[in-house]
Amino acid sequence: MAQHMHISEYEANEATLLLSCECGWKGKTTEANGELHEVVMDIECPKCDKMLLIVNLIVDAQKYFDWKESKKE
Ligand SMILES: [Zn+2]
Incomplete structure (x- = not known):
């Protein structure tokens, strides 16, 4: 079963989350396939595409985009 996590929790744990x-x-979540939807982000296994984690973005989607941008630097 896929885990569910709020974006704030995801951000706090992203570096160490396995x-x-x-x-x-x-x-790591950064090695998995992230697929962004309007209110959630799915993180899927890069090998078999099974959904492993669902991140709820509904509180502040912009925060996610800002965070994603900050990772590129
Ligand atoms: Zn898999």
Whole structure:
């Protein structure tokens, strides 16, 4: 089952958060496939596309975009 997490919690834990998938893949959220939707971001296994984490952005989606921008520098 995919975990659910609020964006603020995700931001706080993103650097250390490790995901694991039943196919055997393990990695950081930054190594997984993120797919952004209007109110949530899905993080999927890069090997089998299973959804591992759902991040709720509904409180402040702009904060996510700002955070995503800041990661590029
Ligand atoms: Zn997988």
